[in-house]
Amino acid sequence: MCENFKRDYQICDEIGRGRFGVVFRCFSVTANDFFAVKSIDKRLLLDSTDRECLEKEPKILQILSPQPNILQIYDLYESETHLWIVTELCESSTLYDRITLKIFTESEAASVISQLVEAIAHCHRHGIAHRDIKPDNILFDSRNRLKLCDFGSAEWFSGEKRSMRGVVGTPYYVAPEVLSGREYNEKVDVWSAGVILYIMLGGVPPFYGENVEETFEAVLRANLRFPFRAFRSVSPAAKDLIRKMLCKDVSRRFSAEQVLSHPWVVCGGMTSPVTDPT
Structure with a gap:
């Protein structure tokens, strides 16, 4: 796991799972609050389209934030094998x-x-x-x-x-x-x-x-x-x-x-x- 992410956040329970990764609840000691983090395994990205989607999403979220009805991104961390996207936490139903x-x-x-x-x-x-x-x-x-x-x-x-x-x-x-x-x-x-x-x-x-x-x-x-x-x-x-x-x-x-x-x-x-x- 990325050392910078481990320094800033504590991983809690899993709250979702997708094609390329897992969404966890995480806690920021600095902010004294809970957030969501999407952990993406870059080794599962099999083609250029998958990689393009991976790179595009955090950029677009950063452009669009903040907006009250769009999920807000807070942090982005990357290692050789993984990407972690930290967003606001939404625990209610979809x-x-x-x-x-x-x-x-x-x-x-x-x-x-x-x-x-x-x-x-x-x-x-x-x-x-x-x-x-x-x-x-x-x-x-x-x-x-x-x-x-x-x-x-x-x-x-x-x-x-x-x-x-x-x-x-x-x-x-x-x-x-x-x-x-x-x-x-x-x-x-x-x-x-x-x-x-x-x-x-x-x-x-x-x-x-x-x-x-x-x-x-x-x-x-x-x-x-x-x-x-x-x-x-x-x-x-x-x-x-x-x-x-x-x-x-x-x-x-x-x-x-x-x-x-x-x-x-x-x-x-x-x-x-x-x-x-x-």
Whole structure:
């Protein structure tokens, strides 16, 4: 273990495990507080893509910090074999844990989506697309404040590079233009957030199949429907926002800033004058 890390932090219990490493709770004697540390074994990075993700994530977190709804990085340590990324500690459940347990009220869903899109908008203002927005990558701190994490698939789109390529993301949440192989822009994050909003309010994903291939085909068709049984109590305003986030035509799809200005978000999921065309 890196001597500098051992000097500054005491490793406690394991709180998570991923493809390349383990997340531990750790204690800083200097700060007299607990943090999280992701310990990554660099020997498990099998190709250049893995190594690029490893190098990219801490850089992006440093650029984006501090922001209330993005996991904050505090320290970075490296040895010949390992990398340790120290971040704030979030021990509450993930959004994935929460959506498997219940259907959200509109006010609950609006609270989540407003915080999530605030984080997304912050990324986009800095020329960064997350590209893997999903409930598993959304944490909550001790005050129930949302924290977007895992920027391993993130990409810069600022400067001369205004578009991106590459199939990244997760079934159910990936945007159709990503699967099509075309160039795409940062609005892929808005699409993914729209899928999350749909699931929170309806309890099911908007596009799915019996397997990954069928799910991808459904995403590519992007035939958005609101089944009556699942959405009978959902307001016209909420459905209006979902349509604008899950618009297959990227030029007409809302930006993160437009989502934040939508009446349903501004009103916190309360009754809004938006009418339902269906």
